[in-house]
Amino acid sequence: MRILLLSNLYPPDVQGGAEILAGDIAAGLQALGHEVLVLTSGQEHSGARGPQEGPVWRTLRSAPPAHFDRGRPPWQQFPLLLNYYRRYHRPANAAELRRIVALTRPDIVYIWEITGIGVNSLLKALPGLAVPIVFHLGSYWLLYARSPETEQVRLRMRWLKQWLIGSIAKPAYTSLIAVSKTVKEEYVRAGYEPESIEVIYNGIDSRFLTLPRVERSAGDAGQPMQLLFVGRLRVEKGLLVLLRALDLLVNEQASRPLLHLNIFGTGDQVYVNELQAFLREKRLENIVTFHGRVSQDELIRQYDLSDIMLVPSLWQEPFGLVIAEAMARGLPVIASHVGGPAEILTDGVDGLLVEPGNERALADAIQYLLIDEQRRARLARAAQATVRERFTIEENARRVEQHLSQAIERNKQEQSTLSGAGVR
Secondary structure (H helix, E strand, O other): OEEEOOOOOOOOOOOOOHHHHHHHHHHHHOOOOOOOEEEOOOOOOOHHHHEEOEEEEEEEEOOOOOOOOOOHHHHHHHHHHHHHHHHHHHHHHHHHHHHHHHHHHHEEEOOOOOOOOOHHHHHHHHHHOOEEEEEEEEEEEOHHHHOOOOOOOOOOHHHHHHHOOOOOOOOOOOEEEEHHHHHHHHHHHOOOHHHHOOOOOOEEEEEEOOOOOOOOOOHHOOOEEEEEEEEEEEEHHHHHHHHHHHHHHHHHHOOOEEEEEEEEEOHHHHHHHHHHHHHHHHOHHHHHEEEOOOOOOHHHHHHOOEEEEEOOOOOOOOOOOOOHHHOOOOOOOOEOHHHHHHHHEOOOOOEEEEOOOOOOHHHHHHHHOOOHHHHHHHHHHHHHHHHHHHOOOHHHHHHHHHHHHHHHHHHHHHHHHHHOOOOO
């Protein structure tokens, strides 16, 4: 099977779990004997290498994010509207997709997230490709291609954003893969046929389960308990809720616990400025460190050196790859009781779930684990068992392989039926 994987980014260019998973799945499918070609953008490293590296074409153009700042006058933010428009409209990218399909003649086009690279232009090109198409729904990006609103949006000028996006019919596809039941339900509510959507949970790289654990040095005794946040720094990830919980733990208790929060990830700088202003106001700067983006090896090391992983999401998180990664490394997780996290974790068995947006509940859950090392150890052991049973990349790739094969066969049958009926 020759597969053309279309994605906005592809390793080593990554912003979060979606791009990492795209690389993992491609490697898994290749290990199963399939040829995987990749069409993507060269957002971060385009100046350091050529546009094509073997089976990977980094020839698509991306538009920067449009992060609106309510603290700045609207007239100073007009240039962001052009970025917003280009994230949906890139005719040159659609032409490049058609060129690569004609050049490589894939058996199937496998579409990952394509936000920011002219998503509507690409969707409009799909019917003319004459090849089966499968969407991998790792988030709600396909819904956003038709509607500008999200729960945490800063700019609520819906009419303007809808005008910039334009209109598009429901895209052509053969079938869809959703990474959780939550994602499937959202797309079904939006009008997608439930029978066309298969739920295949994400899997993690086996290295998270097999690499030796990094042990703390003997001199670490008596040091602050290490809390960990990993993810994109955006409003929906709930990091401000976590900082408020930290404020409750540190500034409102007579016995101030020794804590340090390490934050890994990048994202919306406007939001990051708000977070840093809160830290200054509450005098928490000394116990919170922003590390930015790090390599996967360093991230594994940080999982091993931490005491509790925190995932305070405010939205219906599609899956939560960092949850499974932390679980695999034996790190107890506290997450919001929403979406994917609630499908990954069983509260009180292999992790803790708390009400989203409730900093008091989050602070109480953190305190609950801080004071009981044995409870943390029990959750960690159960978490590792859960990952081995449900979330390995090998099982994930095998199920994706089966889904793609069935989509190709279904497309052949449909074409045969149309041909038999005399449709041209």
